[in-house]
Amino acid sequence: MADAIPDADDDVSLPGWIYRDADFLAAEREVIFRRAWQIVCHNNDIPQPGDYHSFAFMGENIVVLRGDDGVVRAFHNLCRHRAARLLDGEAGNCGRRITCPYHAWTYGTDGTLLGVPHRREFPDFQLADYPLLTVEHEIYHGFIFIRLEAGGPSVAEMMRPYAHEIEPYRLSELVPLGRVTLRPRAVNWKNVGDNYSDSLHINVAHPGLTRLFGQGYGLEAQEWVDKMWGRLIDVPSKNRSERFYQTYLPTVPHLPAERQRLWTYFKLWPNQAFDIYPDQIDFMQWIPTSPTDSVIREIAYVHPDARREMRAVRYANWRINRQVSLEDKTLIERVQQGMGSRAYTTGPLGRNEVSLRSFARRIRALIPESRLPQAPTPGWSGRTR
Numbered sequence: 001m002a003d004a005i006p007d008a009d010d011d012v013s014l015p016g017w018i019y020r021d022a023d024f025l026a027a028e029r030e031v032i033f034r035r036a037w038q039i040v041c042h043n044n045d046i047p048q049p050g051d052y053h054s055f056a057f058m059g060e061n062i063v064v065l066r067g068d069d070g071v072v073r074a075f076h077n078l079c080r081h082r083a084a085r086l087l088d089g090e091a092g093n094c095g096r097r098i099t100c101p102y103h104a105w106t107y108g109t110d111g112t113l114l115g116v117p118h119r120r121e122f123p124d125f126q127l128a129d130y131p132l133l134t135v136e137h138e139i140y141h142g143f144i145f146i147r148l149e150a151g152g153p154s155v156a157e158m159m160r161p162y163a164h165e166i167e168p169y170r171l172s173e174l175v176p177l178g179r180v181t182l183r184p185r186a187v188n189w190k191n192v193g194d195n196y197s198d199s200l201h202i203n204v205a206h207p208g209l210t211r212l213f214g215q216g217y218g219l220e221a222q223e224w225v226d227k228m229w230g231r232l233i234d235v236p237s238k239n240r241s242e243r244f245y246q247t248y249l250p251t252v253p254h255l256p257a258e259r260q261r262l263w264t265y266f267k268l269w270p271n272q273a274f275d276i277y278p279d280q281i282d283f284m285q286w287i288p289t290s291p292t293d294s295v296i297r298e299i300a301y302v303h304p305d306a307r308r309e310m311r312a313v314r315y316a317n318w319r320i321n322r323q324v325s326l327e328d329k330t331l332i333e334r335v336q337q338g339m340g341s342r343a344y345t346t347g348p349l350g351r352n353e354v355s356l357r358s359f360a361r362r363i364r365a366l367i368p369e370s371r372l373p374q375a376p377t378p379g380w381s382g383r384t385r
Helices: 022-031 157-169 190-195 205-211 240-248 308-339 354-366 380-384
Strands: 037-044 051-057 058-064 072-076 091-093 097-099 106-108 113-115 136-140 142-147 175-185 220-221 225-231 262-268 273-275 281-290 295-301
Touching: 022 281, 022 380, 037 175, 037 281, 051 225, 058 142, 072 136, 091 190, 106 354, 136 157, 136 308, 142 262, 157 225, 157 262, 190 262, 190 295, 190 308, 190 354, 205 225, 205 240, 205 308, 240 308, 281 308, 295 308
Parallel strands: none
Antiparallel strands: 037 142, 051 058, 051 091, 058 072, 097 106, 106 113, 136 142, 175 295, 220 225, 225 262, 262 273, 273 281, 281 295
């Protein structure tokens, strides 16, 4: 357990200034995000040769592409000639070739450079020297992750403590339900993640979840992943959507009995999560766009199921969690406003706030300035890195 590692600052939160400081975000980009796995899509989002999904992240534009040979690869979405963007849009199909819209350099779906107009004007030029630039990727139970710089554990290694819990859900067979949505939030990215892994606010600020789970919301932290969970209780909710979900959630044949009415949440370091319900699986990513702004990227995946009650229950799930999302939006905006005050430095952490402790410990280890109660002189990030 990550919480077993001693730290002199374990009993206090991260300081407020790092939730609004441009230098701190610059440091995070380099030492956290460029080395962190980020989910792009699912294998079944790109089922055919030429299918691709793009992902804009930390100033880079990445494309995940299924080649003519059926192999999934990840590339920087730029031409090797003058850096023009090659493929447009969130998703599409490029056919058997990728042709740059600027100067018509042409690539195969395996990334090899196939043709260059006016080639005689490039002395000593070899096509093999200019393939598309690859990006490290990993496919975990069908979900495709990328990272910009190597180092650290694989996704499978990060999730290893919960591999036995993931297995029954047959994630590799999922298909997308709808499209990726992007929801802007006027908060620092850490505020979204802190709230996601905070169990103390559930019975205070989420009456719907309290009606569904009672007082039985659980939380624990491993080294690279947090787990939260709640089991549906049998007391009928007074809310129509919640009561419908409780009553009509059908049996899912591939799930064991103990998971038929269990909601489980896994948060992977540093900024993404899987919400695992009996009826569907959602992924959620919170990506910084400025020191005080983020975008939440999410989509739902399901197992094909033509039953009317399953379709209706999935809609009820959406209604329930839409309300939870709105409640969380209000909460994190309240916190972000407070983080903007010089009056707040740090706050105490309870022994049961294991996820906040684990996250803060890793941030302090990676960026030692996060131990300071106030921000250093502006420009510190460039001077120290």
